[in-house]
Each structure stands twice: as C-alpha cells, then as structure tokens.
Amino acid sequence: MIRRKHALLLLPLLTVAACAGPAGTESGPTATGDAGFVQTAFQGGMAEELAAGYATSKAMAPATKSFATRMLSDFDNMNAGLRAAATKAGITVPSSASPDQLAAINTLSQQSGAAFDKGYIAAEITRQKALLQAYQTEAASGANPALKTYAAQGVPVLESNLTAAESLSGS
Structure with missing residues (x-):
C-alpha cells in the first residue's frame, strides 16, 4: 500500500523529531491568517495520514482499523484539496507534520x-x-x-470524524 510506504519513509523523521522537541504535545507556534491555516491544516492532515497508516496495521479492534482506513481516505482527499487551494492562493504547503506531531506519533507507534x-x-x-x-x-x-471555500467544505467531514472518534472512545 502506498500510504504504508509513506509511513515507512517517514520513520527516520519520527526518530529525529522525537529527539528534537518535547513529546506529549502536538501544539506549537503557528502562523496566523490564511498562511497559518494552511500550515496548521496541512501539517494536521499529514499527521492524520501518518497516524492512520500505523493504525491500519497496529490496531487490534476492527472498528479502530476501519476508522483509520477512513482517516487515510479523508485526509488524502483533504490534503489534495488544501494543496490546490493553497497553490491558488500563492501559499506553499509544509513538507511534513510538525516536530511535535511527529514525536507524538512516534510515541504512539511504540505502543501495541x-x-x-x-x-x-x-x-x-x-x-x-x-x-x-x-x-x-x-x-x-x-x-x-478559495481557502474559505475549502475550509467550509472540510468542516462537515471533520465533524463526522470527531463524532466517529468519540463513539469509538465511548465519550
């Protein structure tokens, strides 16, 4: 699967990121305005894809694996849409998830x-x-x-994803 290849290619980045910054948090300094949104959304989407890639192979519960597969599909589509909207706006998308996100995913990947x-x-x-x-x-x-329209179209997807995640946690 192509996404698993991406996860394997990012494994060295996860190791470096785990050493580069504090683990346990996924927040960090962010830019503001449209550029800030692009940074936050694209890094978040890449973190989603990476974490979901691990979950499709490591999760025990079939419902968790199914949710992870959904996240791979949703964020593959959302990241493509964001890249197009950002390009139209003249904003460059980040090349990876943030160091804090990578460190958190690295920590998660060590669990079973x-x-x-x-x-x-x-x-x-x-x-x-x-x-x-x-x-x-x-x-x-x-x-x-273009970014406003893209974001408005993404809100229902994220609301649905949040509801699904909360139902899996029993919240």
Missing part, C-alpha cells in the same frame, strides 16, 4: 494492542478538535476565497 487503540483514538479526538477549530475559523474569517 489495546494501549495502541486507546492512544490512537484519544489522539484522534484531540487532532480532530484542533483541526475542526482551525477549519471553522478559516471558513468564517479567512481572507482568501
């Missing part, structure tokens, strides 16, 4: 069994909430029409 499933879903809830907030903000107050 039920602990992996629980950690993956908990991280998904956190990531989906953060992405949903960024998309809602851009949709409501972004300056670039």
Whole structure:
C-alpha cells in the first residue's frame, strides 16, 4: 500500500523529531491568517495520514482499523484539496507534520494492542478538535476565497470524524 510506504519513509523523521522537541504535545507556534491555516491544516492532515497508516496495521479492534482506513481516505482527499487551494492562493504547503506531531506519533507507534487503540483514538479526538477549530475559523474569517471555500467544505467531514472518534472512545 502506498500510504504504508509513506509511513515507512517517514520513520527516520519520527526518530529525529522525537529527539528534537518535547513529546506529549502536538501544539506549537503557528502562523496566523490564511498562511497559518494552511500550515496548521496541512501539517494536521499529514499527521492524520501518518497516524492512520500505523493504525491500519497496529490496531487490534476492527472498528479502530476501519476508522483509520477512513482517516487515510479523508485526509488524502483533504490534503489534495488544501494543496490546490493553497497553490491558488500563492501559499506553499509544509513538507511534513510538525516536530511535535511527529514525536507524538512516534510515541504512539511504540505502543501495541489495546494501549495502541486507546492512544490512537484519544489522539484522534484531540487532532480532530484542533483541526475542526482551525477549519471553522478559516471558513468564517479567512481572507482568501478559495481557502474559505475549502475550509467550509472540510468542516462537515471533520465533524463526522470527531463524532466517529468519540463513539469509538465511548465519550
């Protein structure tokens, strides 16, 4: 599978990122405005794809694996749409997830069994909430029409993903 290849290619980055910054947090300094949205959304989408790639092979529960497959598909599509909207706006997308995101995924990738499933879903809830907030903000107050439209179209997808993740966690 192509996505697993990407995950394997990023493994050295995960190792470097785990040494580069503090683990346990996925937040960091962000730019503001449309460029900030592109950075936050694209790095978040890449983190989603990477984490989901691990989950498709490491998750124990079939429902967790199914959710991860959905995340791969959703964020592959969302990242492609964001890249197109950002290019139209003249904004360059980041080349990888943030160091904090990579470190958190590296930590998660070292877990197995039920602990992996629980950690993956908990991280998904956190990531989906953060992405949903960024998309809602851009949709409501972004300056670039292409990015505003893209963000508005992404909000229902993220809301659905968040609901699905919360149902898997029992929240």
